Amino acid sequence: MGKLVDLKAKPYNLNDDAIKWVENTIASMTDEEKVGQLFTNLFFFGKDQFSGNTLTNKEILEKYHIGGARYQGGSAKQVQELINSLQKDSKIPLLVAANCDAGGNGAANDGTYIASGAQVEASGDTTVGYNAGYVSGREEAAMGVNVNFDPCVDILKNWRNTIVNTRAYGTNADDVIKYTNAYLEGLDQSEVIKCIKHWPGDGTEERDQHLVLGVNELSVDEWEESFGRVYRNHINNGVEMIMAGHIALPEYQKALDSTLEDKDILPATLAPELIQDLLKTKLDFNGMVITDASHMLGMTAAMRREDYVPKSIAAGCDMFLFFNDIDEDFGFMLKGYQNGVITEERMTDALKRVLGLKAKLNLNTKQAEGTLLKDESELEVVGSEEHLQMRADAADKGITLVKDTQNNLPISPETHKRIRLYMLEGEKGGIYEGGSDIAKQITDELTSRGYEVTLNDGSTRVKGKTIEYRENVDLALEVSDIVGYGAQNNYRIQWSTAMSNEVPWFVYEVPTVFVSLNFTTHLHDATMVKTFVNAYHNNEETIKQVIDKLEGKSEFKGTPNENVWANKWQAKL
Incomplete structure (x- = not known):
């Protein structure tokens, strides 16, 4: 078991009242409600492309008690309406995420693109990175999004890698740190949880974890001098969430656990030595870990789904990203909790980290006050003249x-x-x-x-x-x-x-x-x-x-x- 969360410390910094809400909420939960908080569901405008789910959104909330949401597509108005309806019908407020790595276009089809990581790097100007984060935060927050699954803090070492070709901010740790720090400073101007990815680091090979297990082949020293520096920088700066990739780090995994052989190497999402030992203990990350999308082959090819759904939480991840079959996955997680794959201590720690972020965002108090839902007038910021000028400046420089x-x-x-x-x-x-x-x-x-x-x-x-x-x-x-x-x-x-x-x-x-x-x-x-x-x-x-x-x-x-x-x-x- 890795280090347990301290909700009074960075990145939560919660007061006694907020901590009391977290603890009382956990104490009042049924097993099913606890399990539900571990899941982030993917919502679609139209047909569900992944699971074929036919339940209404309200039925999903009532039956499966999900802790988080993401969505695919939609205009800013559609997104805001969706999030408002989800928050209105959810007993516990939701963490709602978007992939804004280059501007508000990651939150809605009509959001404002500013600059990708590659464009920020080419500009050589941290202002461009700051503006990308600033516009991402302002536009997604206006829609009701409260978690940003970006930036990618990967290092593009291999020119053949097209997974993070445009999303990475550099080919070395110094550039990645400089430009992602600027992006996150811009994002911090809005009330949005910061999430960096893809732990323990993409960009060293050419393959895609959607299709195959990703492998970062760096030695311990090479990783420490590159990705290790990047992650330590952001942890020290107070990043709240880290997305674990379906990426293995074999040299470091074997150094942490000398009993591991090649056949035992698992992606970070299922590897306690990478989440509990390296990230949460050695790097002292006190925030929340979420898996990358669970339909990706880097995870699905590791073992039976029945096994890896609960093992991801047992390994140290605190949230599980997306269902395959919602009823089946929920059952797998519940069974894993009730039969001890997920211990009581691990479940409570994961729930504290999840609910702790909701408390940091004051979602519980906003829900009680009736101020959680967004007004359509807030969408005026999307595509505003100020943002379009930032887009023009970024294009000129990049x-x-x-x-x-x-x-x-x-x-x-x-x-x-x-x-x-x-x-x-x-x-x-x-x-x-x-x-x-x-x-x-x-x-x-x-x-x-x-x-x-x-x-x-x-x-x-x-x-x-x-x-x-x-x-x-x-x-x-x-x-x-x-x-x-x-x-x-x-x-x-x-x-x-x-x-x-x-x-x-x-x-x-x-x-x-x-x-x-x-x-x-x-x-x-x-x-x-x-x-x-x-x-x-x-x-x-x-x-x-x-x-x-x-x-x-x-x-x-x-x-x-x-x-x-x-x-x-x-x-x-």
């Missing part, structure tokens, strides 16, 4: 010219009037995907400036006569809007067909510019490109500013990290 070795820039309607636009996109119909109207947005913006744009059909291999191509095309503009999640271990350019005419065969025929609106390492698949820009996002402000910068109306201010070259000498040519 957009990065990685190289222009052919001196193709600047462009203008006078010299590059006829543009052939090539759009590269990722998976369709996934959890996250690129914008379907991005080609039209780019075309409209270019046309308004006097260019003539022809959208290329990449489904054909036909290239045509090269002389004719040169006579008809003044600029080839290749734009990657590849966004993917949980379907591949590594997201790369997927050409529309074999030997597609969109592969940049034309770099010596006409001036060619490649712009990525998401992943930063596409030079690996397009090393022949001589002018390459990382723009980090596909919002309309970014598209406008990219074109401004291509035209020389505004200078490129972002700085790339070494990962953009993908360890390919050709990429620098």
Whole structure:
């Protein structure tokens, strides 16, 4: 058993009345209510994509007594209405989370994107990181969200890693600390619980824990000098919550428990040596630990679900993220508690950590006063002029010219009037995907400036006569809007067909510019490109500013990290 929580100490800092509420609430609970507090349920606007649950929201609250909620999609107004209804119908107020790692767009479809971790790093400006946290907190709090499952404090050591390619704030501990501290200072301007992830650290390998067990292969000393420094920094600064990833840390696990063999290595979510011994005892983390999503293969492939549902809590996690089948999972957890897999001491400690955060947010007193629910007028902050100006500033500082070795820039309607636009996109119909109207947005913006744009059909291999191509095309503009999640271990350019005419065969025929609106390492698949820009996002402000910068109306201010070259000498040519 790791160290027990001290609710008077950081990060809770509760007074006697708040602690009394926590303890009295636990004492009054049935076994079922205790078990329910350990779960965070995922709500959908429409069909439940994961569990197929058909219960009403009110039925879920009444039958399963959940402690936390997250949701998928929705406008700010829809989100606020959902959260208000959940809080109104819940006996004990809920922790409600969103994934705002780059702004309010993580809380609602119409929230304001500011800057991803990669964009903050490229800007070199902590103000951009602060603003991303500030807008995230203000917009999600207006909707009723009170927990932010971000930032990612991972270190992007492996250029092949696309899981945190855009979410990580740097390739070394110093940068990650500097920029995530700034983000969290901005987030702290709102009444929102801070949650960092993915313990014990992503970014060293290329695979995705949604699909396979993640492994951080660093030695004890290497981990201490990198991820260890990052986590100690945030624990010392009072972060309230840490999300455990489905990531193993074998070298450290074996150092902590010499009896472990390779076959015994489990992800952090199920490894007491990583949660109880390393995080809560050695690093003295006194806050709450939540698992990453429990439908991810890094966890589901470890053992039977019946076993790992309660074992996650026994290992030291305090909340369990998402149900598979709500009735079955609830039963697994209840059985694990009643048969002693989860001891009474561990259950009480987990509940204190969960309810302690609710008390820190004063959710109990707000519920009693009738001030817990949000008013629609608070949504005026979403997409406000102040936030849009911060988005513009972040775009200006972050957009990065990685190289222009052919001196193709600047462009203008006078010299590059006829543009052939090539759009590269990722998976369709996934959890996250690129914008379907991005080609039209780019075309409209270019046309308004006097260019003539022809959208290329990449489904054909036909290239045509090269002389004719040169006579008809003044600029080839290749734009990657590849966004993917949980379907591949590594997201790369997927050409529309074999030997597609969109592969940049034309770099010596006409001036060619490649712009990525998401992943930063596409030079690996397009090393022949001589002018390459990382723009980090596909919002309309970014598209406008990219074109401004291509035209020389505004200078490129972002700085790339070494990962953009993908360890390919050709990429620098």
